[in-house]
Amino acid sequence: MQLYCFGESGHSYKVALALALAGMDWQPRFVDFFNGEARGAPFLAINPMGEVPVLVDGAEVLTQSGVILEHVAARSGRFGGDTPQARREILRWLFWDNHKLSGQAGPCRFLMNFLPASKRPEGVVPFLQGRLRAAYAMLDRHLAGRDWIVGDTVSDGPTIADLSCCGYLYYPEPFGFDRADWPHIDRWLDRIAALPGWRHPYELMPGNPSDRA
Numbered sequence: 001m002q003l004y005c006f007g008e009s010g011h012s013y014k015v016a017l018a019l020a021l022a023g024m025d026w027q028p029r030f031v032d033f034f035n036g037e038a039r040g041a042p043f044l045a046i047n048p049m050g051e052v053p054v055l056v057d058g059a060e061v062l063t064q065s066g067v068i069l070e071h072v073a074a075r076s077g078r079f080g081g082d083t084p085q086a087r088r089e090i091l092r093w094l095f096w097d098n099h100k101l102s103g104q105a106g107p108c109r110f111l112m113n114f115l116p117a118s119k120r121p122e123g124v125v126p127f128l129q130g131r132l133r134a135a136y137a138m139l140d141r142h143l144a145g146r147d148w149i150v151g152d153t154v155s156d157g158p159t160i161a162d163l164s165c166c167g168y169l170y171y172p173e174p175f176g177f178d179r180a181d182w183p184h185i186d187r188w189l190d191r192i193a194a195l196p197g198w199r200h201p202y203e204l205m206p207g208n209p210s211d212r213a
């Protein structure tokens with residue numbers, strides 16, 4: 001399998017991490033996002049949405065991180081939930097993450113770290129940070145007294161709900177998230193990072209801010 005990605009992309013990291021933790025045979029294919037590759041005709045022929053991640057698995061070309069995560073879970077037989085109820089709960093958290101957590105963290109982090117201050121729309125960063133604080137609080141409450149987003153104890157193991165929601169939370173660039181402020185999230189991130197095969201996003205995928213420094 002080939003994953004079109006770049007290191008700074010939290011949505012790509014979700015998929016790369018799932019592939020790595022599942023022990024699947026895959027290779028990253030670097031997309032030079034910051035120099036416009038995702039907007040060029042060759043890439044748009046692969047994904048007309050002009051976004052990463054894209055997973056090419058034989059004849060299948062899959063886009064959108066939630067869809068790809070579900071595919072990885074189905075192909076590997078891991079992280080997908082053991083019952084219909086668990087699978088519905090996983091979907092609930094995938095949708096929540098893309099709307100409430102990653103959907104806010106991605107733009108906020110981009111504006112704060114990868115866009116010149118003179119080009120940042122006034123008031124947008126504080127607005128996004130406010131929405132993110134509400135999402136962090138929601139996730140922190142949910143993780144109180146449980147080890148995984150779906151599944152109460154360590155023995156239940158993580159699902160793609162965990163791998164989706166953690167996608168942006170390991171990055172070092174500031175965007176309004178401090179692990180010390182959210183103790184249950186902090187312990188959960190440590191738990192995921194202790195899984196065999198875990199790697200930091202800048203170790204797992206090519207491309208990081210130092211390449212453009």
